[in-house]
Amino acid sequence: MAKVIGDIVIDIEKCKGCGVCVPVCPQDVIALSKNVNGKGYNYAESVNDDCTGCVNCAIVCPDGVITVYRKKIE
Amino acid sequence: MADMITKEDIRKPENLVYKKTDLMTDKVLSYCPGCGHGTAHRLVMEVIEEMDIQEKTIGIAPVGCSVLAYEFMDIDMQQAAHGRAPALATAIKRLMPEKFVFTYQGDGDLAAIGTAETIHACNRGENIVIIFINNGIYGMTGGQMAPTTLPGMKSSTSPYGRDVQMMGNPLKITELVAQLPGTIYVTRQAVHTPAHVRRTKKAIRKAFENQKLNKGLSFIEIVSNCNSGWKMTPVQSNEWMVENMFPFYPLGDIKVND
Numbered sequence: 001m002a003k004v005i006g007d008i009v010i011d012i013e014k015c016k017g018c019g020v021c022v023p024v025c026p027q028d029v030i031a032l033s034k035n036v037n038g039k040g041y042n043y044a045e046s047v048n049d050d051c052t053g054c055v056n057c058a059i060v061c062p063d064g065v066i067t068v069y070r071k072k073i074e
Numbered sequence: 075m076a077d078m079i080t081k082e083d084i085r086k087p088e089n090l091v092y093k094k095t096d097l098m099t100d101k102v103l104s105y106c107p108g109c110g111h112g113t114a115h116r117l118v119m120e121v122i123e124e125m126d127i128q129e130k131t132i133g134i135a136p137v138g139c140s141v142l143a144y145e146f147m148d149i150d151m152q153q154a155a156h157g158r159a160p161a162l163a164t165a166i167k168r169l170m171p172e173k174f175v176f177t178y179q180g181d182g183d184l185a186a187i188g189t190a191e192t193i194h195a196c197n198r199g200e201n202i203v204i205i206f207i208n209n210g211i212y213g214m215t216g217g218q219m220a221p222t223t224l225p226g227m228k229s230s231t232s233p234y235g236r237d238v239q240m241m242g243n244p245l246k247i248t249e250l251v252a253q254l255p256g257t258i259y260v261t262r263q264a265v266h267t268p269a270h271v272r273r274t275k276k277a278i279r280k281a282f283e284n285q286k287l288n289k290g291l292s293f294i295e296i297v298s299n300c301n302s303g304w305k306m307t308p309v310q311s312n313e314w315m316v317e318n319m320f321p322f323y324p325l326g327d328i329k330v331n332d
Contacts, residue, residue: 007084018108018308018309058093059113061112062110062111062112068091069084069091070089
């Protein structure tokens with residue numbers, strides 16, 4: 001059975017830590033980090049490997065800092 | 075086999091499904107964290123990229139939070155005096171009818187100081203697209219009451235809530251322009267969830283397609299949040315918007331003439 005596996009790459013220096021991406025993720029992959037970036041924001045980070053590459057987080061991100069990859073596994 | 079796949083295997087160009095469009099510059103947006111302006115900017119740029127009209131599009135930046143839109147959108151842009159974006163767009167479109175012209179305005183710009191320009195451009199049926207971001211407040215100057223502020227809504231100049239008896243009623247300018255014969259497509263959308271973002275993008279695409287066919291003026295209102303002005307976190311402000319803004323500003327198409 002074909003399965004998809006996804007991954008997100010977050011540009012943490014441009015992330016403003018608004019957290020809009022956190023509730024829209026159906027797999028609860030994203031959480032705000034305890035660490036801060038150069039501007040003092042608690043940036044978003046990927047916390048587990050359940051990402052399916054649905055792009056929900058990327059299209060609601062106001063600053064467009066999330067890049068999404070998706071791969072099919074046979 | 076799944077456990078053999080590493081992040082490096084997934085992060086390959088052929089697996090890329092979404093990245094920020096190249097039509098947005100690499101500058102960090104000047105908006106507050108969680109502001110809907112960034113999403114709206116990106117949607118307009120994605121539509122322009124998909125239609126491949128980057129070289130043929132002229133945008134008009136307003137006065138307000140999005141005054142620096144020309145810094146973030148990698149297309150030809152001009153910045154208008156406060157509220158005069160539809161007038162400037164009219165001039166550009168009439169001088170260069172082959173170009174795609176859109177204005178990007180906030181509620182203070184479009185519904186307060188620019189009411190005359192907006193209504194007359196809509197009434198004349200200029201062949202332009204107006205993108206109107208409504209967050210019910212003057213965000214840039216410190217959260218003062220705007221014409222679109224809801225009854226009872228607190229702002230820095232209505233600290234006890236908007237009293238309709240004294241301060242007048244909010245202006246539903248989108249419903250107003252829908253009654254004018256010049257408008258071809260009038261809709262109200264939002265950008266706080268993925269589903270709404272997709273719907274808004276479709277609406278913007280339809281508006282630009284209308285302009286391509288010289289159909290008339292398309293007016294897209296995007297109800298957005300202003301978490302700094304409303305004194306909330308971005309996620310709370312989105313919830314507040316769903317509970318309070320949407321009953322007063324219901325989403326959906328208001329006028330579709332094909």
